[in-house]
Amino acid sequence: xxxxxxxxxxxxxxxxxxxxxxxxxxxxxxxxxxxxxxxxxxxxxxxxxxxxxxxxxxxxxxxxxxxxxxxxxxxxxxxxxxxxxxxxxxxxxxxxxxxxxxxxxxxxxxxxxxxxxxxxxxxxx
Numbered sequence: 001x002x003x004x005x006x007x008x009x010x011x012x013x014x015x016x017x018x019x020x021x022x023x024x025x026x027x028x029x030x031x032x033x034x035x036x037x038x039x040x041x042x043x044x045x046x047x048x049x050x051x052x053x054x055x056x057x058x059x060x061x062x063x064x065x066x067x068x069x070x071x072x073x074x075x076x077x078x079x080x081x082x083x084x085x086x087x088x089x090x091x092x093x094x095x096x097x098x099x100x101x102x103x104x105x106x107x108x109x110x111x112x113x114x115x116x117x118x119x120x121x122x123x124x125x
Contacts, residue, residue: 025073025076027078028050029048029122029125030046030047030122030123031045031047031048032045032123033119034118034119034120035108036116036117037116046058046120047059055071056069057082059082067084068082069082071095077099078099079094080095081093081094081095094108095118096108103119103121105118
């Protein structure tokens with residue numbers, strides 16, 4: 001029986017680790033964000049800053065005000081929440097989705113207002 005040389009094992013493990021690292025998602029940057037709702041599509045700009053799995057999100061509210069939130073990116077899964085002020089009080093809005101290259105798709109939970117589909121496309125720099 002042939003023995004595998006320890007250097008070969010180390011090399012193979014290193015290559016495997018590097019290939020996993022290459023598949024990591026990084027959403028940092030500006031994105032065009034569209035939400036489908038009963039009144040039609042609403043498109044706005046969203047900025048993501050990712051540090052490892054941690055995510056900081058800056059979105060434009062319906063009246064043009066900035067709303068910030070936090071979330072995570074794990075593999076190609078993304079999730080974040082923001083708190084929006086409404087005439088009836090504050091409402092937590094949670095976005096969940098999947099990242100595929102320069103596009104994302106998912107669902108947003110809007111408290112008592114139900115859920116909607118969303119999509120985003122990375123803006124060119």
